Amino acid sequence: MNTYKQIEAEILAASNILITAHKSADGDSVGSSLGLLHFIEKLGKKATICHPDKAPDFLDFLDLSHIITMDQEPEKVNTAFQEADLIFCLDYNSTDRVGKDMTPLLESASCTKIMIDHHLDPQDFASITVSDTSASSTAELIVELIELSENGSLLDEKIGTPLYVGILTDTGSFRFNSVKPRTHEVLAILLAGGVKHYMIHEMLNDTNTASRLRLQGFAMSEKMEILDVNSVAIISLTKGELEKYQYKKGDTDSLANLALSIKGMKVAIVLSERDGIIKISFRSKGKVNPVNALAANHFDGGGHANAAGGMCELSMDETLDKMKALVPEYFPVQ
Template sequence: MRTTLLDIQTTYDLRRFVTNARNIVITCHLSPDGDAVGSTLALCRVLRNMGKRVDVVTPDMVPRSLHFVPGVRDITAFTINESRARFLVSRADLFFCLDFNSLHRIDKLGELLDKSHAPRVLLDHHLQPEPIFDLFVSYPELSSTCEIVYRVIQEMGWRNYVDKMVAQYIYLGMMTDTGNFTYSSDYPDVYEVLADLVTYNIEKQKIYNLAMNTFSADCLRLQGYALSEKMQLFPDKHAALITLDKNNLERFNYKRGDSEGLVNKPLAIPGIDWVVFLREDPDNIKVSCRSVGDFSVSEICKQHFGGGGHINAAGGDFHGTMDEAIEKVKTIINSINDF
């Protein structure tokens, strides 16, 4: 790689933390995506290959669309098995916090980590991490947390513990978090990592098809309905808006993950350069944004929806009704003067 991620002190501290740890817990953000799942399972497998006792504990269930990933069923989800999650967190003497930059992004699990005295190691690529971690490996300019995890493994001298399964986990996260390397991947190092992963004979086509090209009938009907009936275009602002309320979701037997990738679809329309997708969840309106070029949806999510992310891929939340969320988005769209 052209650049290294770890300085001498960080390398020393990370090696000390791992050497001294007897019970390690790895966690990630709510509604784990391919990057969160891939990075946690990859690091878990490497540390287990080193002889460490490691568990992955997530705030909630991994979406159905990622249930094909080996090892997912061994993950402890707080919302499903709270007693075991509490036990694992209580006995942990080291936490790896992957793919999130604030404890509020791991919901009730954050309260448990906050009370623990065990060190927290952040491996992440989101902007402006909160100063609540003991060790920071944070690079927002990189493609994915999976890329960061893999490069940390290499720089720590742990490459001997990488096998085909680890490489496939890393590829899953990098591929899904870049839209199959269409965004957040315009620098040489990311392809050096990819080239290295290929040497492990990873099943690239199979992983892509399972992660990005496999849908249930209900999922396809939901996405078709969303594009046909729930998409609004704003050609003069180069924008699109898709909305799905709870009635829409119930109509198509929505399962978590069924709307994955929907926000990207309008970008295929010539002249549409940014998209907002609003989905009504039980507690709030989930906001997802995508863009192309230099238009920063991260700034929009940060300023208006208490979130953030990357220039071309970001998200946040809206607390209110769907009608109120739609009006807010339309106000934002109409406020864009120069594109």
């Protein structure tokens, strides 16, 4: 029995299935969770999604009411873990990625755990592991799970729409080098299942708020520093600056890609002061400019070679100084 058939068998044998994903929800973690939920429900089984925190507002069109979050409803999340006889671990590869409040619940759960993920260096904690770093997204792997199952014909617009969103967002609208021929084959499966890709693009791209656009304009014009010698752009936003522009979760997500679009830029780094720490987003171009090592070695993070995240508990000024000191080491003049 191949791994996907084994996973299907586990789903059909379970009574209370729990779907989890990483802290700081994004399009892939939300999309893969909802797509899998709708598939499981179509199989006639019960499933619950529990995430550490709320998804960004730009994903509201996916109907986020299916997701219970630890930061808002901890009692329900605790109950879901206690009752689960099968836990899916989507879009993360180490238990601490679900946050300090959910990690003990995950690690103490004795039921079967299934990890489906595409990040580097997976931790060995799951009963069944699908770890494919060549995949564009976890959502892509969920499509393959469904397509290769005995019930692949069940894939429809409801299942496919969040999975398309997951692939779209995690590939930067198909611009990253993680996109392979296989990715477009998976997209074709979703379109054949009834997914309206044009509606998804409209819902994602035509929902800007005035405050978000003003924040982006301020960040690009006033808060971006370009280290020309290293082809690195750094944007830093303090708590006060975010509050001035009525920051909402997801408002800064596009800044790294905007900075990276500047001619000649190889790396973009965005620092934002939130939740008492400096959160950091890394993006880069090309095989010679990987950012995951910098994130993992110095900023308690990691991710993909060209897209990673991290954090720092120093002040903004101290974090900036630390980052600038490390840039020549990781992105030397070429």
